[in-house]
Amino acid sequence: MAGIVIDGVSKYFKGEKAAVYDLDLEVEDGEFVVVVGPSGCGKTTTLRMLAGFETPTKGTIRIGGKVVNQVPPKDRDLAMVFQNYALFPHMTIQKNLAFGMKIRRTPRTTIKKEVEEIAGMLGISQLLGRKPGELSGGERQRVALGRALLRRPQVFLLDEPLSNLDAALRAQMRVELKRIHAQYPVTTIYVTHDQVEAMTMADRVALMQGGRLQQIAKPETLYEQPTNIFAASFVGTPKINFFPGTLRREDAGVDLSFLSCTQRLNGSLGAKLSQFVVEDVTVGFRPEDIRLAPGTAGELPLVSATVELVEPLGSETNVVARVMDQVITCKFPARTGLSSGDVIQLEFDMAQVKLFDKESTNHLN
Ligand code: ATP
Secondary structure, X not given: OOOEEEEEEEEEOOOOOEEEXXXXXXXXXXXXXXXXXXXXXOHHHHHHHHHOOOOOOEEEEEEOOEEOOOXXXXXXXXXXXXXXXXXXXXXXHHHHHHXXXXXXXXXXXXXXXXXHHHHHHHOOHHHOOOOHHHOOHHHHHHHHHHHHHHOOOOEEEEEOOOOOOOHHHHHHHHHHHHHHHHHOOOEEEEEEOOHHHHHHHOOEEEEEEOOEEEEEEOHHHHHHOOOEHHHHHHOOOOOOEEEEEEEEEEOOEEEEXXXXXXXXXXXXXXXXXXXXXXXXXXXXXXXXXXXEEOOOOOOOOOEEEEEEEEEEOOOEEEEEEEEOOEEEEEEEEOOOOOOOOOEEEXXXXXXXXXXXXXXXXXXXX
């Protein structure tokens, strides 16, 4: 197994805009890193450079301490599962799975045992006698995964490997892949645009936008301490709410005004914010950090809102409410008994507020 170091890597195809720009990323030996971001942000290009299908325009890539910029794909000891996984069409699934081990002259009995084990794990045991053309897209994807797993490489590269599966199977495979990784902790880079996959599977998440790495952090840190507005809005369902706000420094502390309320920020939050000269901020509250308050209108720090939409999800209720021209999404407990048109009082959990510089969009607190 091997760690990966991507050092100042950029990739330009044509023109001036880089597909990947000045990327620094260190992945520890055995770590599971998920690269996530919107379409076109440079995820696949990053993976293809690691695999050796693209050469970086600038910077170096090290795998297991060795610079591999000029090393051809076959000599990098990687196993890959890409969006368009290629299986040998004329071979049975059994033979497709066994191929790598056969090349390595693994004893027949070992091949049989390992193929059966991995097929069982991936739920494709009944397909071993068929050919790829006789399988559904999701089944083929699982075969491609199985084949890569059986290679026992030092690095595992996966590009949207679950994209062809239905929601239930995808959820099951997420768990399976994590279990397999716990069993065989191969250094893994997993590319997806799906924030749920990133948050549930990663040891660390690398979030990209426009070819640039925005943040690399543990899933909880990405959620609690997003580096900027993009990172804050990329993770979390429903999405975080943003409001325009103003900070005013008083002798006794810092006041934050947003919507129709002003809050005194005390303690460490106030102390931290008093260091900044920024006045105009973007105030972020995740839907679960807004509560339905029993108080009456006009009481500070409550904000009056009118319910526009109620989405009962069973265990909780998403409520979309309006305060003037601002739409707010809240996550309330189940059985709120609310309906559209109701006037409610909202209470904001100030311990969870996320403040961003309006200009740079960077997180301040
Ligand atoms: P998706 O989630 O849609 O697969 P991605 O994040 O994987 O997107 P990339 O495929 O890495 O994004 O593409 C990053 C940028 O580089 C895009 O603007 C894309 O158009 C461009 N690009 C990718 N491959 C090439 C190529 N071979 N030639 C020219 N431009 C390319």
